[in-house]
Amino acid sequence: MSLTNQEALANAYGFRVDWPEWHDHAAIRTTPADGRRDAAVAFLERFLASKSRGACLTIEASSTEKYVDRRFANFSFNVSGSFEPSPQCNKIPLVLSLSFDRRGWPILLDRSMEVLTVGLKQVDLQLYQNSKSAKIVPSDLECHSDNERNFRGSLEGLSTWWVIAVAASDAQWLMGKRLRNDGADCVCEGFRAGDKIRAVMTARVSDCFVKVTGEPFDGASKAKILFIEHLHKLAVLDGTEAVLGEQTLTVVDRS
Numbered sequence: 001m002s003l004t005n006q007e008a009l010a011n012a013y014g015f016r017v018d019w020p021e022w023h024d025h026a027a028i029r030t031t032p033a034d035g036r037r038d039a040a041v042a043f044l045e046r047f048l049a050s051k052s053r054g055a056c057l058t059i060e061a062s063s064t065e066k067y068v069d070r071r072f073a074n075f076s077f078n079v080s081g082s083f084e085p086s087p088q089c090n091k092i093p094l095v096l097s098l099s100f101d102r103r104g105w106p107i108l109l110d111r112s113m114e115v116l117t118v119g120l121k122q123v124d125l126q127l128y129q130n131s132k133s134a135k136i137v138p139s140d141l142e143c144h145s146d147n148e149r150n151f152r153g154s155l156e157g158l159s160t161w162w163v164i165a166v167a168a169s170d171a172q173w174l175m176g177k178r179l180r181n182d183g184a185d186c187v188c189e190g191f192r193a194g195d196k197i198r199a200v201m202t203a204r205v206s207d208c209f210v211k212v213t214g215e216p217f218d219g220a221s222k223a224k225i226l227f228i229e230h231l232h233k234l235a236v237l238d239g240t241e242a243v244l245g246e247q248t249l250t251v252v253d254r255s
Helices: 003-013 040-052 222-237
Strands: 057-061 073-079 091-100 105-108 115-120 122-129 135-138 151-156 161-166 176-178 186-189 196-204 208-213 241-253
Touching: 057 073, 057 091, 073 196, 073 241, 105 222, 115 222, 122 135, 208 222, 222 241
Parallel strands: none
Antiparallel strands: 057 241, 073 091, 091 176, 091 186, 105 115, 115 208, 122 161, 122 196, 135 186, 151 161, 196 241
């Protein structure tokens, strides 16, 4: 490509032809591919970094997809209401809203007409990102009052995620709601336009609570009842772990 055409292309798309990532003048014909600075991946990395500088970045949140029922368990991340995108700001605060049904998840047993109610004692909520240069800094989840909910969220693991559990030992299962439109439950740093974040809420069968209503099973031992309850937990959650909801967040330029 002639220099004239290179410069025309650079002017049209916003890069410089003197970038070594565009043309490595130190390389010769015998330079191996992994020894050159103008590989496609290297150029794209610098190009995206250049485009992100001076951009007014924010995050668009898609609707949370429900895998069980939105009344049973639901969550949603959104950008903090007080956040204003600006070229000087490279940190985007997110707030988290949660809700769990006080009634649990009822299952009618066909033969006995008894009802099993499945509730969640604990869920995990994790954020996955596709950018290696960015990071997400989460905080413990707080609620305004006990009237708002009966749960709390704490951070676990090296690749941090939230464990949302009942706050009191005598609580049967997760109940209530936590609604937020401002604050910072986590801060996204160093992201670029086009980056995506995937938020997933999961529950383990071992973290469920089962209550039986009606008369006890006829002729059933305690061990048998516990086994039947466990089978119904598996039926509700479709295995040892279930996806309760999933949301996609996309970094966009509002310049």
